[in-house]
Amino acid sequence: MKAIRFHEYGDASVLKLEDLPIPVIAPDGVLVRVHAAGVNPIDWKVRAGYMKAVRPFVLPLTPGWDIAGIVEAAGPLARFTPGQAVFGKTDGNRDGTYAEYVAVKSDEIAIAPGSMNLVDAAGVPLAALTAWMCLFDKLQIKAGQSVLVHAAAGGVGGFSVQLAKLAGARVIGTCSAANREYVLGLGADEVIDHRTEDFAAKLSGLDAVLDGVGGEVLARSYGVLRAGGSLVSIAGPVDEAKAKELGIIVQRAALGVSGARCADLAALIDAGKLTSDVAARFPLAQAAEAQRLSETGRVRGKILLTMV
């Protein structure tokens, strides 16, 4: 089978299309004939070597941890059968999904949403699971609460706006002017242009912040919360001392796998309550171009690598 591999850390040019054996499945695993892999910022952060202190991968490595495809073969203890369309976020500690075939465990996947093109479904799991984890496991958002979602036009942000609205929250999103109507269309009640407006000066007394930007944006977000409010960051280290001083709760978040939650996401998609916007689709061989696009930090919605 064809798969993308990198043998050394570096820029996108280290990504090579190679021939590899089709992987072997575990007794509770399935072999997925991949239709598409979602491209996420973590893919190029790993490739560039930014994560090697916390995730010591053995190279060469196949990047990508979002998948949608058809079950080709199933182990005797698997919960899926050949021919089923599935999607999921695979275990980030092993080879990823930029490949024609991927072996996964049953608990990493769910039946894909029937109402969405299977290729496009590959853009959902990692970003939407992250949004869900942040909003409901970490921030514990409830109806009537106010939440600021940074990078609201991005992969995680776009799902966060939609899921927070579904929960009955009041949602404020940050994005550039070009994405204003898009973010409002996802359900945001208010949009702040991060290039021309100062969110920290405009906002105060909020219940929650979901930060997907880090750096200065994260540093300036603590002050928009009410006492007892909550902040979660997926993009930078949080300042515990500052949180204590302000009487707020701050957390970092790191995503695991959850096929069961993917099933919940598929149900929301099939009920017409959750959508996924696709920014671009690239053939597998153009993985480097796909990652370069992700690295711009300007992507609206999801990037996909297609194998069919």
Ligand SMILES: NC(=O)c1ccc[n+]([C@@H]2O[C@H](COP(=O)([O-])OP(=O)(O)OC[C@H]3O[C@@H](n4cnc5c(N)ncnc54)[C@H](OP(=O)(O)O)[C@@H]3O)[C@@H](O)[C@H]2O)c1
């Ligand atoms: N910890 C975890 O488990 C976890 C999981 C998923 C993602 N992450 C991390 O979370 C971050 C976001 O991921 P993602 O997939 O959503 O990224 P993404 O899709 O690449 O985000 C791109 C978006 O960021 C927006 N943006 C850039 N700078 C901004 C700023 N200063 N203020 C507001 N918006 C800004 C852009 O909107 P405009 O063009 O409109 O500015 C663009 O739409 C990444 O760092 C990723 O690695 C962590």
